[in-house]
Structure formats: structure tokens, C-alpha cells
Amino acid sequence: MNNDYLVDIQDERLSFFTPAGEVKALGGVSMYVREGEVLGIVGESGSGKSVTAYSLMGLTAHPGKLVGGDLYFNGHHINGMNEREMRKMRGNEVSIIFQDPMTSLNPVYTIGRQIREVILLHTDKNRQQANDRARELLRLVGINEPDKRLKQYPHELSGGMRQRVMIAIALACEPKLLIADEPTTALDVTIQAQILELMMDLKKQLNMSIILITHDLGVVAGMCDRIAVMYAGKVVESGTTDEIFYNPSHEYTKGLLQSVPNLNDRDHKRLVPIEGLPVDMLNPPAGCPFAPRCRSCMKICLERMPEYTQLEGAHYSACWLLDKAKFESQGKAQS
Template identity: 85%
Template sequence: MSEYLVDIQNERLSFFTPAGEVKSLNDVSLKVAEGEVLGIVGESGSGKSVTAYSLMGLTAYPGKLIGGDLYFNGHHINEMKEREMRKMRGNEVSIIFQDPMTSLNPVFTIGNQIMEAILLHTDKDRKQAHDRAKELLQLVGINEPEKRLKQYPHELSGGMRQRVMIAMALACEPKLLIADEPTTALDVTIQAQILELMTDLKKKLGMAIILITHDLGVVAGMCDRIAVMYAGKVVETGTTDDIFYHPSHEYTKGLLLSVPNLNDTEHKKLVPIEGQPIDMLNPPAGCPFAPRCNSCMKICLRKMPEYTDLGNGHQSACWLLDKAKFESEVQTNGK
């Protein structure tokens, strides 16, 4: 049994399409401790959501887990049956999907949808479930909760619908909350409110959070650790300070250079990452970022680097770190 709440070890997951095998996740390892907030960042198609969904047994057809081990809260996910997974979902782990309008059922009231999860996973009767649903809406900052319980999703604003989704996810006080780009469809003001709400709820309930996003600004103020994904691989992991102030992978550096920094005293141009993402049907033998990397070496194209431990849990898979270490040792021995 793992000492971590979430322990994903060398996960490999592919989608078997008519065009061939899409290697969506290739040797992904992640750990999340109880009460910790892990941010997973990377561009679209990097495998962020697939990693989280696989933890809940929600891999869509024709996806299939073909290697590795997934552990959550003492459960070995690989060996669990669908009936056991249903008990776990919503009760021990919950998810907030990207677009609340498509996640909420338009023909049922808000009250019915929140109460459904409570009745399914607890022994509360309908009256107790109704009171709990009202309490949850108050918890997430929705005014006139009694009135909102009788309304339908289309009668609420985008921000309120997202708060309803958070209330549903928290119905059974899960140990882990997965937030899949929870602020993408919201304007900046509402974004800030939702992130502040999630931070407050994390402190009150003590739950762990996996925050999936492509927005570095979102993870900066909320996450304890960050995992950077590219083309189905975790290329760098570390504390938030490590990733923002001491990035060691060229892809991470590229992400940081492509967003504005308000602390810069002089005007700087934003530097986009050149090139296109790799074809996941035919991934390269070496580092997946090599074709777009300005510092690419021959070995980068031939072989995937091992992780270099930079201390304090900061790890990065980049041949440049080995090169720098080698040059440092030669210089030291030369003296």
C-alpha cells in the first residue's frame, strides 16, 4: 500500500483507433499526498485529462490501460471492478468538468442533481439530502440556496453553474477533488472567485486537489507542486517555486517565456514555442520535445533521458542537465 493518497506508477495508456495506436500516456508517474494541491500543466493533447480520468476509471473507448499501476486511497485501481469504481466515484474522489453547462442535466433541477449524489453514496433520506444540498450551495457562496435548488441549469450564470458543479463534487466530502480546467469558460473576475473558493474549501475540508490547466497563472497562486506534461510524458515536476523560478526543462522554460511577467521592469517580447506537437501515432524514439527544442542534441532524437534529481523532489527529464553535469565534472577534474 502506498504512503501517498494518489500514486501513479509508470502508467501507459493507448487509444486503439482505425488509424493505429495513439500512445496517449507513455510511462507517466505522479504522486499526491493528503491535503496537497498538484497542478498538471501542458498544452492541449499532452495527456493531462486522460491521466486524471484514468484514476477514476473513466477512460473513454477505445482507450485502454496497457501498463503501470494506479493506487488511490488504498485501492489498486487496475484490479477494481466497475461496481467498486462506482462506489468510489463521488464518495472518495470527485471531479469538476471543464464546461458546467454540458456537465449538468438540462431537464433536472439543481436540487435533484445534487441530491442524487447524496442519496446514492450516503444513508440520508430525501429530507436530509435536501438540507445537505442547501448547505452545500451556501458553502460554495450561492445566494438564495432554497430558490436555486428549484431552478434549472439554464437559469443560472456560468459562474453559478460552476459553483453548483463544485457543490456536487463536495457532496460526500471526498479525499480528492479533480478540477479539469474549472475556469476555462469563465471571465477573469469569476475565475478569481472560483479559485479563491476552491482554496478556502481545501483548507476547510482538508482534501487534496489535482488541478488540470494550461494556464500557468492559475497554478501559480494555488498549487503546492506542479507536474509539466508534454506528449504523454511528465517532463518536469517540482514545487511551484522550483517550476517558476528554477525551470530546468526546455519545454517548461518555453511555457514561461510565452506568458507575460508583470514583475519585468523592462518591456520584453513574448517568445512563442515554434513548431507543432508531435504525431502521437508515431512518437519519436527520444525526447518528444526534441523536434521543437532550440537546444536539441543528437542524443535527444535517439533516446529518452532519465529523470535528473535536482533536490527537494524537483525532477526533470532533459539531456542538457546531463551535459551540464558532465561539463562541470570535467572542469572540476581538470583543475
């Protein structure tokens, strides 16, 4: 465990044991988050983004099971914690904002009751103090008329307000880490911007770390300090936001960036999609998982998974093309 990191995930391997066989959802994931830092985890659906984050909170759904690696958070060794210890940590030290607030909030309980429940469970406040704290939290996340909102049910609020309520619940105990799983997916563009701005303001106020899970590269560009690009249960590239956007080195990262429209492009170039389908996680390939879809695929890409190459600073990428370029440059230097 590195004491400089709030979150330290080392070679995590996690599988779902289904009747059809073992689905190897994570195949050796390593990443870290420092205090006060925003880490963006990007990748297409099924790449393992949410599974990685949920495992930090012990929320891996059945029949999922951690089969290897070590997870550390704020001095805790997650692997060795029992359910009682995990419950104590959740909410107090780490909280999560789920994708869809309508399905995450209980439709038969008022907003006030759902916020109070978290406060009463994790603190020593009484009912009146919990109610005052709930009112304070609604103001903090920018909801007007908090007394009225506390008495309302989720269906009486708009999508943006429901998402703000979810953020209020997540911040009830001022956690050190906030996991935001696609927090703006179901919202329109204007509300998206407000929610993201709110999260960054709260991060500064509370000195929180954030793990932002998304497939929207525009969101990570404006919010994140560092980015981890995931594909088929592996981190294929990681680095600072500038390194990933201005010097992408993995072919999958390049494909993601080429598929995003550029408003400043006066040549009106066509978007370049990533052709092909994701790999079958029941039978993952022996080599690089992106090889079947890669236009620069070599024979070795299909046979062996490449090691990580350090490009500069904390910029790492797992791609055989980097080794090829390195060998070629060494050959030219020797000749």
C-alpha cells in the same frame, strides 16, 4: 505502493486503439499526491493531463485502455477494481469538476434534483435529508437564495453559479481528492478568482487534496504546492511551485514560462512563443518528444528518451542538457 501518498501513479501507459492505429496517450507517467496537497498538472492541449486524472476514476473513454503501470488511490489498487467497486469509490472518495458546467449539468433536471441524486446514491440519507444537504452545499459554495436555486434549471444560472453548482455536487460526500479539470476556462477573470479562492477555502475546511489540471501558469502559481509539467504523454519536469518557476530546467518548461506576459517587465520584452507543432501520438518519436521543437536539441535528444535527473529535493527533470552540464562540470573538476 507508497503509504505516504494518497495518490501514487507508477509508470502509467495508456493507449487509444483507433482504426488509424494505436494512439499512445500516456507513455510512462509517474506522479503522486499527498493528503491535503494541491498538485498542478500543466501542459498544452493533448499532453495527457486529463487522461491521467480521468484514469484514476476509471473514466477512460472508449477505445482507451490501460496497457501498463500501476495506479493507487487511498489504499485502492485501481487496476484491479471492477466497475461496481469504482462506482462506490467515485463521489465518496474522489470527485471531479469538469471543464464546462453547461455541458456537464443535465439541462432537463433542476439543480436540486441533480445534487440530491448524488447524495441519495452515495449515502444512506432519505429525500428530505438529501434536500437539506443540497441546500447546505449551495450555501457552502456561496450561492445566495439556495431554496430558489434548487428549483431552477442550469440555463437560468450564470456561468459562475453553474460552476459553483458543479463544485457543490463534487463536494456532496466530502471526498478526499478533488480533481479540477480546467475549472475556470469558460469564466471571466473576476469569477475565476472567486472560484479559485472558493476551492482553496473548501480545501482548508475539508482537508482535501486537489489535482488541478490547467494550462494557466498564473493559476498554478497561486494555488499549487507542487507542479507536474506534461508534454506528449510524459512528465518532463516536476517539483515544488518555487522550483518550477524560479529554477526551470526542462526546455519545454522554460518555453511555457517565456510565453507568459510579465506585468512587472519595464523593458516591454516580446513574448517568445514555442515554435512548431506537437508530435503525432500515433507515431511518437524514439527520443525526447520535445526535441523537434527544442532550440537546444542535440543528436541524442532525437534518438533516446533521457532518464530523470534529480536537481534538488523532489525536483526532477528529463532533459539531456542536464547530463551534458553534469559531464562538463565533472570534466572541469578532473582537469
